[in-house]
Amino acid sequence: MNAHTLSKDASAEIIKLAVLAVGGQGGGVLANWIAQLANRGGYAVQMTSVAGVAQRTGATIYYVEMAPKTERLPVFALSPAPGDLDILIAAELMEAGRAVLRGFVTPHRTTLIASSHRILAISEKEVPGDGRAQSTLVEEEITSAALRCVCFDMETLAVEAGSMISASLFGGLARSKALPFEMTQFEEVIAASGRGAQQSLAAFHAALTYDSAQIDDTPSQKSAPTVDGPEILLKGWSDLCTQIEGFPNDARLIIQAGLTKVIDYQDIEYGKTYLGHLVAYKYTDANLTKVAAKYIANAMCYDDILRVADLKTRASRQTRLRSEQDIPEGDIVQITEYFHPRAQEICGTLPAGLGAWIESRPRAFAALDRVTNKGRRIRTDGIIGFGLLWAVSALKPYRRKFLRHRFETAHLSGLLEHAHKAALTDTSLAIEILQCQRLIKGYSDTHTRGHSKFGKVIAALDVLSGRPDAADWVRRLRSAALEDEKGDVLDGALATVHSFAS
């Protein structure tokens, strides 16, 4: 790059700034502030926007140009051009990424001010697995694409100050020193903005003085769970904990978590069963032990009415709900649960014999469904609603006798059988098989669909077992199954697998 030729660009004296935001973020407020700032600073300024009124939640763009005021008015452009921006403000991380891709950020001149927080796009949220874009990759790429980069979570700073992200981004802009204006001029603009100026100033300063070093980025070291209960149960618990000592060091943490989960789900006896299942993995590859510990626990803690009733009536749930909903202790909150039990769930919660009897008789089943299958709103802050769920949760000691348990036990045996068989010859295949438990989640139809995907992947073992790339294929099938709801991607992958057999 030759500095001499660049200086020929007569528009180089014009400061060009664009704001990319998601509709509803207040990008217009920020752009107006910047225009007012320029005005106060003795600059001629022009602002335009493409905030089409129909764009409620899509990407929006505001564009500002400014130059020192003289007797003549400069000719300003109305929209940003790639490679021709001095400052780019992005109100969300992926919007910053988009700005870079559009060429609005260039390493030789653009100062990038971006908030690193995420507003997930629908394409990221709707996949059955984890479809979220990789934030770290984007942060690295945008930093390398810019001359300077001011990038941290300005949304949280704004929310903490009781303001909007426009204020903290304005702080980020001031912090970057990319505009030739005094700090007091920034502050004057906010102060003159009227309502909420106090909070906006707080958010502005929070971004201005933000120190990433002071923020503890290391994940909080979880305190070991404390456990409380009757003496006899505590004794049982510590006995089981002692048994964990016998497992490889690496796997103990996850076994501890699994054990806690199954005991919390059912009882000490269930914990014993859990460790019993794990014995087979005691001397295998440590990874296999860990995976087994995780997915056996998950398979044992299937989601039934009892569990939901138990979780929804715990004291810890009330505490969490209040903190999530900003409801201080002492304030009154009414809680309505949205339930929709069907005959399947009722049968599952009946003694296995009776449940199976009804399920095998279509007319009886339909009759039960007619009575039960409808939406139910239950007030768990009230005595009746809470009492009802509490009573259901009290059925826990009988859970092992219920039809659902029979079904889930069979499922777990099947899973373990396949894993054991694979483990004899192919450890990594066993690991992949156990991980397929991840496919089973949700309730009702979602749960059924999960089971069907699981079944399809397991069935493919007939073709895959013995192949050197079997583990790889199971992993691929599993990821495919998590990509869409209906399982079209999985079916496509399965078609390939079945072509091996022919």
Added chain:
Amino acid sequence: MAERSFAKEVQHLKIGAGETFRGEGILAITKALLENGVGYVAGYQGSPISHLMDVLADAQDILADMGVHYEASASEATAAATLAASVHYPIRGAVTFKSTVGTNVASDALANLASGGVTGGALVIVGEDYGEGSSIMQERSHAFAMKSQIWLLDPRPNLPSMVKAVGDGFALSEATNSPVMLQLRIKSCHLLGEFVAKQNIAPAMTVKDALENPKRDLARVVLPPASFLHEQEKVTKRLPAAIDYIRENKLNESFGPAKGKVGIICQGGHYNGVIRGLQRLGLANMYGDCDLPLHVLNVTYPLVDDEILNFAKDKDSILVIEEGHPAYIEQNIRAILHKAGARCKIEGKGPFPEAGELTGTIMLDGLSIYLRDAASELMPPVARAPNAPPILKMPELTATVPARPPSFCIGCPERPIFAATKMIEEELGPHHIASDIGCHLFSINAPFDIGATTMGYGLGPASASAFNDKTAGRRSISFLGDGGFWHNGLTSSIGNAVFNDNDGVIIIVDNYYSAATGGQDILSSRADNKSKSTKHPIKQAVEGMGAKWVRQLDRTYDVGKMQATLKEALETPETGPKVIIASSECMLNKQRREKPLHKKAVSDGKRMTRTRFGVDEDVCTGDHACIRLSGCPSLSLKTLDDPLRDDPVASIDQNCVGCGNCGEVADAAVLCPSFYQADLIQNPSRLDRLFSDWRQSLITKLQKRRDARRLVFTGDAS
């Protein structure tokens, strides 16, 4: 009430001569109308001139004080027809709408208006929705001007030029007895700038004067033989008059040196873009002084032949810069030069792409290509051998950044309608679904993926007309918004379906406003509007059209009912259209209306309820089925601090407005019991407290009793 209020800004409309007016382009245009003695204004909302309608609505009192009549038209056709007031009477009138869609709708009235001609200045202000941010098909308005002989103004995009164009437009219209179209692009409408104001002038003749002194001139009525005479008059009298006026009043402008080997002719609206391109090439300074002759067409139709010939004289070549396809101006200039036998070469859609927006990059590239070829000696080193930094290629970033299509707002009442439709399609199989224009068109995007076509405003059900076969085993479903319904859907869609006994299902999405354009009131709005008549039920109108099977749903959030009604409509043996009117207030407008009231009530100590929804993270299994049926922006994902979990769980953020859609969907689709509704009682009564304490103590007792018999883990996720 519209989404954005200009109540404060419109006060500036009163400022007098010599004062500086600072504001958006649309406000400047309004001020210019007042400065030019306009007698009446009308229009139909739509980006980018929605706010012009909002400004006019908020300025009603100011307008009325000056004797200016303001009208919110039923459609663009109505708006254009309103200009009939200028046919016989010397009253200046202006109408505004979105182009080209609005111009399409208005074209019948515009053609009639242009045929008979006008006495008072008639100005059609079209908001050009073209290029980035546009939501419509990409076409040019230029063709309408040419076919109907309406003069087309395209001023330079700065406030003084735009304001001047309003005055020029009225004068040109009166001098030529023809309507004039003033084209404003998206970015000019939202352009923030300033200009020196003039004194407002009250109309010389008001609509009241005209009403009380009616006039009639048969020669202006479009009917043979006058219509044949109009056709002749347009080319023999009005066109030459227009050309003379444009030339004499120097409506077009020239910049740069008078002479040169090459020159540029551009549309006024692209002047800034051209200058920016030249600035970047080092051929113009910051203030627009350029090194080569530049002819700016503030009037793009008609062109002034001798102006063009004069500009072409002693030039080897000329570059014509115009946006969009077809290249009418380039063709016109070629014809002028050809007819005159001029030898100057013309370049246009060669260095520039045939179609599409003239972005900064395209402008720079087009100018470079042309000038490198035609006048390389003019070019500074930077331009002759551009050494611009290459655009970075970042394949990983490209693959990572997700698209962000516009979608329904938080708490939008239209979301449950499409959730129900999606569920019905899961149950009964896919249907042919016709969409319409409005927020509801967002249904075509994820997560709903519903809708096959969109054929124009109010034409959703009309576009399903052909699918009218009594022997078919499936019915069509079509959507229509309340805005489109009143615009023309009542006749074009409902009336047509009744008349042709179409068995299809029609869902009218009624959110109490013309919501997509910014929340303007329409006939069925439930708001009190001091100058408009509202609260006319859609149901009555539909029944009045003769529809027999009509269902009114007053709470769209009831997904189960929505689903059941849709199913009934698809299965009932009754013939003729099945019309479902799904009504709930636009949440954006509702929040804007109710939030301040709620706040005030709380601070006044009144007992109020604040509703929000939440997801129990330990009940949620992370399948995201709820998101696939909702797509609410406040329903997102979070990672749990639990080593036993793989997938993020659903989570509702604090922007939740408590509409209830997620809970209703979870119930109707039998998803999961993770959703709960939390109603915070603000300013509770003593009785509330008493009951609450009593309940809580009982609940605590039950919890303690259960906990005494089992192990209780704390400090862990599970």
